[in-house]
Amino acid sequence: xxxxxxxxxxxxxxxxxxxxxxxxxxxxxxxxxxxxxxxxxxxxxxxxxxxxxxxxxxxxxxxxxxxxxxxxxxxxxxxxxxxxxxxxxxxxxxxxxxxxxxxxxxxxxxxxxxxxxxxxxxxxxxxxxxxxxxxxxxxxxxxxxxxxxxxxxxxxxxxxxxxxxxxxxxxxxxxxxxxxxx
Numbered sequence: 001x002x003x004x005x006x007x008x009x010x011x012x013x014x015x016x017x018x019x020x021x022x023x024x025x026x027x028x029x030x031x032x033x034x035x036x037x038x039x040x041x042x043x044x045x046x047x048x049x050x051x052x053x054x055x056x057x058x059x060x061x062x063x064x065x066x067x068x069x070x071x072x073x074x075x076x077x078x079x080x081x082x083x084x085x086x087x088x089x090x091x092x093x094x095x096x097x098x099x100x101x102x103x104x105x106x107x108x109x110x111x112x113x114x115x116x117x118x119x120x121x122x123x124x125x126x127x128x129x130x131x132x133x134x135x136x137x138x139x140x141x142x143x144x145x146x147x148x149x150x151x152x153x154x155x156x157x158x159x160x161x162x163x164x165x166x167x168x169x170x171x172x173x174x175x176x177x178x179x180x181x182x
Contacts, residue, residue, distance in 0.1 A: 004039050011057045018065040026128035040117035045160035055083035056114045062088040083111050101145040112149050116164040119146050123175045
């Protein structure tokens with residue numbers, strides 16, 4: 001996979017090392033997922049501040065890697081560490097899943113845009129998992145928690161949020177219809 005030249009190379013190297021040896025359910029190297037998420041954000045928000053792109057690239061390192069918040073804060077800064085922390089599902093899930101999404105709903109719209117991009121990519125890749133139980137649960141979770149993560153007022157004043165929200169809705173409908181009819 002080619003590295004998108006719009007992305008900060010040092011952060012890409014960091015995620016490649018952090019996710020070394022990890023693969024997604026369908027067999028691709030895990031680091032390609034945060035790479036794709038950052039690209040989705042940039043496609044919707046070409047002038048996104050560097051901290052948003054960095055947080056998009058790092059969004060899974062607290063969940064999936066042997067990296068902690070202090071390491072992120074030292075390597076980057078408090079703002080990025082906080083964003084990644086807000087994007088990270090607690091290890092006690094699913095018990096705390098509702099609390100996680102409630103906390104995320106109160107986060108800055110830029111952080112929620114990263115979450116939308118994350119879900120968009122996951123939905124695009126969902127049929128590759130081959131796990132019908134997981135797919136149905138993921139579709140239901142998307143419908144319950146993510147379709148309204150960016151409200152109408154925010155979408156009216158923030159073009160990237162509107163673009164990502166619309167893309168999430170389109171991707172969700174396509175994936176849901178494909179899985180139901182498939």
